[in-house]
Every structure is written in structure tokens, then in C-alpha cells.
Amino acid sequence: MARTRTGEGRAGAEGGAAGAAEEVDVVVLGMGPGGEEVAGRLASAGLDVVGVEAELLGGECPYWACVPTKMMVRGADLLAEARRVRGMAGLAQVEPDWSPVASRIRDEATTDWDDAAAVERFTGKGGRFVRGRGRFTGPGEVEVESGEDGSASRVSRFRARRGVVVATGSAPWAPPVDGLDRVPYWTNRQAVSATEAPPSLLVLGGGAVGLEMAQAFARFGTLVTVVETSRRLLSAEEPESGELVERVLKADGVTVWTHTTVKSARYSDAEGFVLDLEGDGELRARRLLVATGRRPRLAGLGLEHLGIDPASGSLRVDERMRAAPDVWAVGDVTGEGAFTHMAMYQADIAVRSILGEKGPEADYRAVPRVTFTDPEIAAVGLTEDLARERGLRLRTGTAQVPATSRGWIHGTGNEGFLKLVEDADRGVLVGATAAGPAGGEILYGLAVAVRASLPVATLREMIYAYPTFHRGVLDALNALQAAGHTDEPRTKRSRWT
Ligand SMILES: Cc1cc2nc3c(=O)[nH]c(=O)nc-3n(C[C@H](O)[C@H](O)[C@H](O)COP(=O)(O)OP(=O)(O)OC[C@H]3O[C@@H](n4cnc5c(N)ncnc54)[C@H](O)[C@@H]3O)c2cc1C
Ligand SMILES: NC(=O)c1ccc[n+]([C@@H]2O[C@H](COP(=O)([O-])OP(=O)(O)OC[C@H]3O[C@@H](n4cnc5c(N)ncnc54)[C@H](O)[C@@H]3O)[C@@H](O)[C@H]2O)c1
16 A cells, blocks of 8 residues: 655655745645646746645546556456457467566556655755645645644645645545444555455445456456446446446446445455345345545645635636635546546646646536446536536437447447537537547547537538547438437448448
């Protein structure tokens, strides 16, 4: 697990001594992807910047989230591809072994959960790094407490002339299930630090975290059961996405319980984890992963000193990332979408805002999101349901990947679909889903179309390379036009798409 270095003083000045606040330009609270980007850019621009981080500089993404989970996914996908050789290209014998995945995560991704290189990168730009937990003590005033595990704690105080950036991210949230707080369940952190694939795993929550991990462990031989309260998996996405991912997970041997409520949880060495289901008996496994969402980290930040209610759920920001006078916020803490690309996007806007530079304001019409299951479930903009809720008059068009030329050529492993949601009055796409092999890559063109409000007529006039997966967009456009309004997926393969 993480070797935190709270309180060590190797990374530049440690700030003002307790009692005397040191004047600096900007203090950044939390150095995940959002905070690191803001602090690094401002330091490079010549500002006197203090970056405060309680754990590891880089935050959740490189050490416990995006990067290590995608290494898990990569290993799992290699196994799945090897298993598809039979009937397509001969025979391949597959013997799953988790240890190369664990080694890559430990040695390549996280350097054994050590952030020395990231600290050096930041201080190399002229930033000053303080390891510790920061909080507001007044407008523009920040106190950082360093030291833990019984070591004497020290307090540094700063007064930020230009302002403070809050980038404290999010923490896993567990539902109020009786007994859950008393059992040693995994969050994403223990799951990515696993040195072996457990024999059996219960996954509570059928969102991105739960499903990426469920499929990865299943492909390495773990007996996985997913339990989800909603009627379908990936409930925020198109219904077709949840249906597809449930189908492929089942093909991977995963047991899926949707629309299921867990009443209570217990654990013993002999029994392992036991979840009591409302009405439906119980589920058992050696490990339990709780992946039921995350919540912005606002507690203990002293936001009350700014007149902000820390219980407000997220730190609301305007289109220039301002949360209060001379306070900016970026990343998961803003509640605008818990993605690294969102944190980086907002960081860019905050940097320009702090430097007084002009430039575009935040625009969330085309937020891309990719769940890295196999097939990848990628989407941008509004789902059909959300677009309807906004009162738009819609047309939708869907193409099934196996019915396209490339999907058909691809053969096994070709599950997926492309769905377009058009604002029929304006003739532009307001949302799209690309589910299938390389769905996240195919999404790019659709994201451009949504963001730039490209006329659907222009999309139809374009030339799509044959036989690519993205050429399926033409099929979906044809479906859009043919039906006027169609929710029916096309099942027949047209000759040239
Ligand atoms: C399992 C998993 C997989 C994911 N995969 C992807 C993916 O593939 N693609 C993607 O785009 N997103 C992914 N995400 C989401 C992504 O990790 C987050 O959106 C991203 O890390 C948010 O960045 P951030 O800077 O807002 O916050 P964080 O990364 O959470 O960093 C915040 C930092 O602030 C520090 N901090 C908190 N409070 C204080 C304080 N008071 N003082 C000092 N420091 C403090 C924390 O220690 C932390 O290091 C994934 C998330 C999970 C859980
Ligand atoms: N590939 C990516 O970009 C990626 C990957 C992982 C995580 N993330 C980000 O991290 C955030 C957190 O991911 P997550 O999957 O933990 O959250 P999520 O909110 O996406 O999904 C949580 C799921 O848990 C379910 N749930 C809630 N309470 C439950 C209960 N008591 N029993 C069973 N199920 C319950 C919800 O209905 C929901 O489907 C996401 O918002 C996502 O943006 C992104």
C-alpha cells in the first residue's frame, strides 16, 4: 500500500512556521491530476505556488485508479483475445497469472506507490511542495498540518495573495448497509494493490469501477458476482449499454444481480464475506469490492470560513472555475464528472482565470466517458432519456457492430453498437454512444460532432474509410434518416458499411 511521506521535508520550503503566515501567490489544496496541472502551470508561469498534498502527488488516477486499472484491463483483454484464437487462427493455450499485472502496477505504474518523480517534476517547475493536510482558516488563509503515525505534527501557515485552488478530489462512498462498516471490504485501492486474483469476489455496484474490475478479475479466473441496485448496469448510460455489458459479463462467467438490494453484510475467516439480499437469500465470496460511487472530499477543509456549507455535496463553480472570491475549484470536487480528463480541462480554465487570460469558458455539452470493459462502452453528451427530459424533439439511429463490414470481418469479440441522438429541430447530434471494440477511440469523431454542433447532413456527406469500425457511424446515420425516428437497432448487415 501507499508509503505516504506526510511530514517529510525533502521537497522544498515547508512554509511559514506555526503562528506566522507566509505570503505566497497561490496555494493549491490537493495534488491529483487537477491540482498538479494547475500548480505546475502556475509555477511555470513564474508564480510563487505552494502545492499541498496529504498522500501522493498525482492523486488517485496514477496510483489507484485510471492507470493501474487499465493495466488490469490490458492483461485481461490479452487473455480474452488469446481465448478467441480457437476457431479463428488455430489454438492458443491460456494460463492466467496475475503476478505480471501486479508487478506492472507496482513497478511501472506506481514505483511501489512512491511519488518522488512527480514531486521532482513539480519542484523542477519552481513549485514548492508541502506534504500534509490543508484547510482554510479564513479567506486566502490556509493551514497545513503535517506528520502522522505518532510523529510530532507541524503546522505551516500561508496567506495566498492571488487565491487558493481546491482540488481535493473524491473518496469512495459506501451505502448504509447494515454491518458493511464492520467488514474488511476492498475499495479500488486494495483491488489495484492485490498481489493475486482472489478465488471469488463480490462486487457491490455496477458502475465503471465495479465492471472494469469484475471483468478483469473474472478473466484471471476469479468467480465474480456483481450486485447492482438499479434495474441495469451502467445505469447512467443508454439502456442498450447496460444490456450489452451484462451479456458480455455473463459470457465471461460473471454472475449479475440487478435490481437487487443488499440488506446486511458480515465477514468471518471461516465464511468469508456474506451479503444478505432482500428476499433472495445470500451471496458469499472470499473478497468484497465496494464500488458504489464516490463523493467529493469537502469535510475538514474549513469551507465554513468562506461561507460555503461543507455538507453541500460538491463545490459548485462558475464557468471560470470560481467557487468564491479568490477561490477556484477543479476536478472531482466540483461534481461535474469524475474523470481525469475533466479535472485537466477544468485546470486549464482555472489557470487562465487566475492569470487573467482570456479564453473559452467551461462547456460541458460534449463530456466524453469511457468504461474500459471489453467491449468498451464510450459515450458523449446526452443519452436519449436525458435529451427527452430536456424537452428536445429527437431522432435516434442505431447500428449494430456485428452487422457492419468490419464487425463481421472481426468475428468473435465484435459485440457492440453505435447510437446517435439527434436534436431533430436543429439537425445536430446532442449525444452518441460507441460501444464495441475500440469504442473509446471511435467516440472521438462523435465527440467532435456533438461539441461543434456539426450538421447531421455534413456527417452524412463525409467519406468514412472502409472497412473501419467507425464506418458504422454511417449505418447509424442511415438509420437516423430512414426511420425519421427509430429506436429499433438494425440487425442486417448492409454490404458496404
Ligand atoms: C478505480 C478507478 C478508475 C478510474 N479510471 C478512470 C479512467 O480510466 N479515466 C478517467 O478519466 N478517470 C478515471 N477515474 C476517475 C479519476 O481517477 C478521477 O476523476 C481523478 O483522479 C480526479 O482527479 P482530482 O484531481 O479531482 O482528484 P484526486 O485524484 O482524487 O486527487 C485529489 C488529491 O487531493 C488530496 N487531498 C484531499 N484532501 C486534501 C487536503 N485537505 N489537503 C491536502 N491534500 C488533500 C488527496 O490525497 C488526493 O491525492 C477512475 C477512478 C477510479 C476510482
Ligand atoms: N473509465 C473511467 O473513466 C472510470 C473508471 C472508473 C471510475 N470512474 C469514475 O469514478 C466514479 C466512481 O465510479 P463508481 O463505479 O464507483 O461509481 P458509479 O456512480 O459510476 O456507479 C456506482 C453504482 O453503484 C450502484 N449502487 C449504489 N448503491 C448500491 C448498493 N447499495 N448496492 C448495489 N449497488 C449500488 C449505483 O446504482 C451505481 O450503478 C465514476 O463517477 C466515474 O466517473 C471512471
